[in-house]
Amino acid sequence: MKQASTKLFLAILALFTTTILSAQTTVCYKKDWTSPSTIDKVKLDGGMCQGEASFLDMKKKGWKLKDIRITSSKKGLNYQYILTTKTVLRFDNKKFVASNVTPGTLTFNTIKTQLTNVTKNSAIINIGNLRVGQSGIVIKTYDDGQKIIIANAYVEATNDTASKVKFLRFEGLKQNALPNSKSIVQENDTLILNYMYDKSLLIAPSQDAFIVTRAKFRNNTFLHSDIFAAKLKADREPLPSKTTIQKFAKEQNLGTIFIVISNKVYIIDSKTFAVLDTFSLAYNYLDTDRMPFYTRITGIEESMIDSVWKSIKKLSILKDLFGDDERSEEEILLEGEMTKDEIVNKNDIYVDYYKTILGLK
Template sequence: MKQITLFLIFTLGLFAGVIKAPIVSVDNVNNVVTIKVNKIDIGVSGFLVHRLSQRTSSILKSLEVVDYNEATGIATLKMAKFDSLLQNSLPTGNWDVEVGDIAILAYGYTRALLIAPNEEIYYRITKATKQVHWLHPDIFTTILSFNGHPTPLESDFLAMSNATSIGLIFFYLHQKLFTVDAQSMKVINISDAALNQTKVQLPFYSRIYEIDAAWFGEGSDILEEYEPYYCNMLIQNNPSNKEIQRICSMKSNITEEGESSWSIKSIYNNLF
């Protein structure tokens, strides 16, 4: 428990506050900007603010850190369309990104969701620190039911992040805690978190045991395996991270349960 507490304090210490830095260069050909910052991890996301006047400003782009030079303190940020606060009823502007615009990164990093295999692990981790405002997984299962996805898709995590303003997702896999940026799905940190685990609730621990399924399409099937599925999702979004591949190749010590885990009675008996 002490190990988990120290891990969470360390992780959140890296993102104790929102990072704000002015844009120092703009490359419209490669769709990137640069900022100068003391330290930042690749994969951290945010947005770019363009000031229109002393009292008004507008968010122009989504940002993701794709490179950081420790020697110069220069971080390179990839720009993309910003649609986290999409409102079709409001007009949009045609302003260009300029030097001096403000990059805001690590926004919402004190709000997080934990994907855990069972109730005991979920509560042991979330009770280890009060520095995090934990979004209960019941809210995520509600989003999954609305989308008809008993198997969570990457788009579901993004939709949840946009709807609830969480900045981080923690995945508990192979007795490790993976800290993941909720917008970029990039792994920011990995730490040991050895806890006893014998059973798993699919698709993750929640007090809601049934998720409505669409008739067909990706995500409409019931998830059959916990660690292999989420490991594959992280590997796909972090293809150059060899540590994730190494950890995910380890043999699981969780007893996987398929459709039977969706029975309220069986889950109740397993957890209590």
């Protein structure tokens, strides 16, 4: 039955990849891989890879990583890469971590400043030496004193004296029953950087790492990982993708995500997924790290048949893909499988998984 389900999954994945997705988006995969450290170099199947190109090969051809799904199998791990030629809001976290920025210097306090040289998509602020990918909100104040959030913004470039910020649509308080503001960003509107940076999600490999991190950052309010795990269990998603992590953080109005990998905690902006800072962390290492992270929730699993049937139903109407549907193609198409309680793995799997998601490999 399991073998038949796998064949059905591959057949449907191939069909949907070639007939539904545009030429600018492709899905490549590798099943039952047992060496996580070499996955970037192995030839991938499906999509535009067709067993002839690795992830690194596709990057050289101009393809960008939009998201990645990794699920467990009896023989190893299943990898599914969502690649696109479209512009992706993605930052070079590997370059930042290797840079000469002094670790542990990020402030979680909000920074308020006025926007100057405003264009349709960007503006200048007179604050330098910020982190590329650092984000905030733009507030407009009306003549009667009323205020409204009209946009998100993130640091696109910075020098010693000033920074360029780029605007994004604000969806933190999205409510379909209410109209959206039609206000546009103008000169002297207020930018509040580090918005909600002290409200955080913590992903840690063990209870000790979890406790040590919370103690080190006692001024931050951490949403317990059990709540995230309960969400994953309800959605039948054993291993959270980058998209899933960001979506959850947005729903919970969290400004930062803390991910503990080996002896470091990486602090990530929840809107841009840019690494903002790293801190060294001393905790008791275990022989195994818990996947997907430390939580008291057990039995996060997914049924292959349910996933395939759900995909068929969701793709029955094309407007679900190309209309006003908020789901992305990969959220609809890519469904893995993991049997009950198969969430404890060797340390290198945890490390490789989250380094891959953060773009550190």
